[in-house]
């Protein structure tokens with residue numbers, strides 16, 4: 412009799428706990444998705460592109476939580492996202508990690524007044540028209556349910572989880588099929604001339 416009551420009691424404690432855990436899991440799942448967007452499917456496997464200095468996105472964007480658009484300032488208002496000028500790096504690296512070989516190399520470029528010759532990681536053919544502005548407007552700035560701090564999740568649609576990368580590499584195909592399928596799923600334009608001018 413006592414043992415039976417014990418079981419009832421433990422259920423009475425366990426059930427609300429289970430419900431609570433389930434709720435936590437489902438809300439975490441909702442949070443993990445960009446609202447009002449169907450993410451594009453598809454992956455790409457490729458070699459790392461060699462760079463003059465291996466720039467660690469993880470240290471900046473993940474550990475130090477610097478927003479992508481702090482460095483890629485043009486993304487929200489033009490076709491290109493832009494690579495930051497060395498002056499922006501030196502705002503921190505004239506004092507931070509000055510003993511590290513990669514920062515010493517960066518400082519050499521800065522003193523020579525030459526930008527490090529970064530190599531392109533993503534490159535669509537010249538006959539393709541692409542613009543960052545329209546995509547960020549639609550998925551970030553016109554998307555009231557997505558706080559701007561989460562912009563990297565929209566960048567990730569086309570660039571993968573750059574914030575975890577020790578060196579930027581291409582992980583999404585960026586082929587015509589990839590673009591067109593995402594336009595279909597998110598009511599983007601389907602006319603050939605929108606992407607081929």
Ligand code: HEC
Pocket residue numbers: 462466468471472477478479480481482483494495529530531532533534563566567570573574578579
């Ligand atoms: C502190 C400045 C800084 C921050 C913050 C930063 N980046 Fe970068 N990013 C760079 C530099 C410098 C390069 C050029 C070197 C390279 O390609 O590895 C670059 C390159 C890239 C490239 C490859 C460009 C190409 O050639 O195709 C992508 C994509 C990119 N960044 C996306 C992001 C995303 C997404 C975030 C936020 C999660 C972010 N970046 C945050 C400085 C930054």
Ligand code: HEC
Pocket residue numbers: 464465466467470471475477482495496497499500501502503504507508511512513514517
């Ligand atoms: C807002 C400040 C800030 C800016 C801007 C910034 N960095 Fe950094 N960076 C850091 C911090 C903090 C670290 C980690 C330093 C450490 O580990 O002691 C770091 C680390 C690095 C490292 C790794 C050094 C090593 O070998 O451990 C490289 C390379 C680097 N940054 C390059 C750049 C470049 C290139 C730019 C410009 C595109 C840039 N950083 C802009 C703050 C910044």
Ligand code: HEC
Pocket residue numbers: 479480483486490491492493494533534535536541543546547562563565566567568569570585
């Ligand atoms: C809808 C897809 C898409 C989204 C979203 C997107 N990009 Fe891009 N990005 C591209 C494509 C395509 C290219 C190659 C463009 C080219 O070759 O002309 C590119 C190129 C780049 C480049 C290198 C050349 C340049 O434009 O300066 C950087 C840096 C970059 N993206 C950063 C970002 C960041 C940061 C975000 C989020 C704020 C972002 N991208 C969001 C598709 C996207």
Ligand code: HEC
Pocket residue numbers: 449450451535539540541542545546549568569585586589590591593594597598599600605606
């Ligand atoms: C995440 C889904 C997604 C991906 C991936 C994507 N797009 Fe888009 N794109 C959209 C949506 C949605 C719009 C409509 C934005 C609006 O007008 O509000 C759009 C708009 C555009 C426009 C603007 C057309 C105009 O009205 O001027 C161009 C150009 C474009 N996309 C090209 C591309 C290319 C090229 C690629 C592949 C490299 C690509 N897009 C990948 C969702 C996507």
Ligand code: HEC
Pocket residue numbers: 535536539585586587590591594600601602603604605606607
């Ligand atoms: C949402 C953007 C988008 C739309 C819409 C689009 N394309 Fe493309 N197209 C691309 C991209 C991106 C590439 C480059 C593919 C690559 O580099 O692999 C491409 C490549 C091509 C090529 C080069 C050959 C090939 O297949 O590699 C042709 C031809 C082409 N497109 C024709 C068309 C026609 C015809 C339409 C209308 C039915 C169209 N495209 C609509 C984005 C688009």
